Structure formats: structure tokens, C-alpha cells
Amino acid sequence: MKLRYSPTSPYVRKVMVMAIETGLEDSIEAIATNAWESGPDLVNDNPLSKVPTLVLDGGETLYDSPVICEYLDSLHDGVKLFPPAGGARWTALRRQALADGIMDAAILRLMEGKRADGERSDSWAERQKAAIDRALDALEEEADGFAGKEADGSGDDVTIGHITIAVALGYLDLRFDADNWRENRPALADFYDTFSGRASMAKTTPKDPA
Numbered sequence: 001m002k003l004r005y006s007p008t009s010p011y012v013r014k015v016m017v018m019a020i021e022t023g024l025e026d027s028i029e030a031i032a033t034n035a036w037e038s039g040p041d042l043v044n045d046n047p048l049s050k051v052p053t054l055v056l057d058g059g060e061t062l063y064d065s066p067v068i069c070e071y072l073d074s075l076h077d078g079v080k081l082f083p084p085a086g087g088a089r090w091t092a093l094r095r096q097a098l099a100d101g102i103m104d105a106a107i108l109r110l111m112e113g114k115r116a117d118g119e120r121s122d123s124w125a126e127r128q129k130a131a132i133d134r135a136l137d138a139l140e141e142e143a144d145g146f147a148g149k150e151a152d153g154s155g156d157d158v159t160i161g162h163i164t165i166a167v168a169l170g171y172l173d174l175r176f177d178a179d180n181w182r183e184n185r186p187a188l189a190d191f192y193d194t195f196s197g198r199a200s201m202a203k204t205t206p207k208d209p210a
């Protein structure tokens with residue numbers, strides 16, 4: 001499989017954490033891709049011109065990160081990170097959606113900040129920040145109940161929800177460190193600090209914030 005990636009994309013990091021957690025890292029060949037250039041190879045693989053995009057060995061492509069992660073989960077025989085059915089599944093999917101939404105809002109806010117004077121909308125950027133803050137508060141409310149906290153893998157029911165939340169928090173550290181999301185969110189900070197000890201997180205920490 002080939003994965004079109006960019007080094008600072010949180011969605012790509014999510015896929016790579018998933019690949020490491022499921023033992024599939026070595027099955028993936030990474031292809032550096034600038035999604036903003038919308039080159040012919042990328043748009044041929046993904047008309048939306050986004051990374052991550054996964055190209056299967058038979059040429060079929062998969063996107064976006066929730067679909068790629070669930071596909072990877074279908075390829076291994078270990079404990080599934082997408083719970084198969086019932087309440088645990090809906091909780092994991094909801095948490096994934098909430099954390100994906102944090103990343104979406106963070107990227108919109110980042111891009112808004114890069115616009116030229118006169119084109120930038122402070123109210124739009126503030127709207128994104130407000131969404132992020134509400135989502136973080138909601139996660140703080142439930143963080144004490146998060147399972148899968150242990151860096152050594154004990155606790156065993158790490159899900160796609162935990163992975164996505166941890167990656168989203170890492171992205172806030174990368175892009176909006178000054179906001180100090182940890183303030184007044186001790187349970188979430190505790191979850192993140194512990195989850196960050198996992199090899200999958202350590203191995204995928206973005207190095208260059210450019």
C-alpha cells in the first residue's frame with residue numbers, strides 16, 4: 001500500500017498511529033505529497049486533493065482518514081480499534097468525529113490567520129476557536145472515563161476515538177501552543193500525557209512545524 005502524506009497533517013498522523021498500533025506500519029510506503037499543489041497524481045487518486053490518501057496494491061484508492069483507519073483495522077487479527085458493534089462502537093466513532101472536528105477547526109483557523117490583511121476574518125477565526133474550546137470542554141467531561149490509558153498497552157481497549165483525540169491534542173500543541181488547552185482540563189491533560197507515551201505517538205511526533 002502507498003500512503004500519500006504530508007509530515008504535519010494531523011489526519012496523516014492519525015493513520016500512521018493506527019498503522020503502528022495494528023502492526024501494519026511496514027506494509028505502507030509513504031509518498032510525500034503537497035495537497036495544496038493539487039498535482040495530477042494526487043487528484044487522480046483523490047479528486048478532493050487531500051492527504052491522507054491510501055493507494056491499495058490493486059490501484060484502488062481510499063480516503064479520508066476515518067475510512068483508511070477502518071480499512072487498516074480490517075487487515076489485522078488483533079483487538080479491533082473500531083469496536084465491532086453496540087455502544088462501544090458509537091462512543092468510539094463519536095469521539096473520532098469530535099476530535100476530527102477539532103482538527104478541522106484548527107486547520108481552518110490556521111489558514112484564516114495566513115490570509116492577507118483585508119481578506120482575513122477575525123470572527124471566522126474566533127468561531128473556529130470557540131468550536132475547539134467547546135469540544136475540549138466536552139472531552140474534559142468524559143476524560144476520566146477514558147480507557148486504554150496505559151503506555152504499556154494495558155487497559156487494552158484503545159479505540160480509534162482515543163487515537164484521534166490524542167492526535168488532535170498534539171496538533172493543538174504544534175499549532176496553537178500559546179492557547180494552553182491544558183488549562184482547567186486536568187483529566188484531558190492526564191490522558192494525553194499518558195497516551196503520548198505509546199510508541200505509536202512517540203514515533204509520529206511532528207518535527208517541523210513549517
Ligand SMILES: N[C@@H](CCC(=O)N[C@@H](CS)C(=O)NCC(=O)O)C(=O)O
Pocket residue numbers: 008009010011035036048049050051052064065066100107
Ligand atoms: N476529512 C479529511 C481531512 C483531510 C485534510 O483536510 N487534509 C489536509 C491536510 S492536513 C489537506 O489535504 N488539505 C488540502 C486541501 O484542503 O486542499 C480526513 O480525515 O482525512
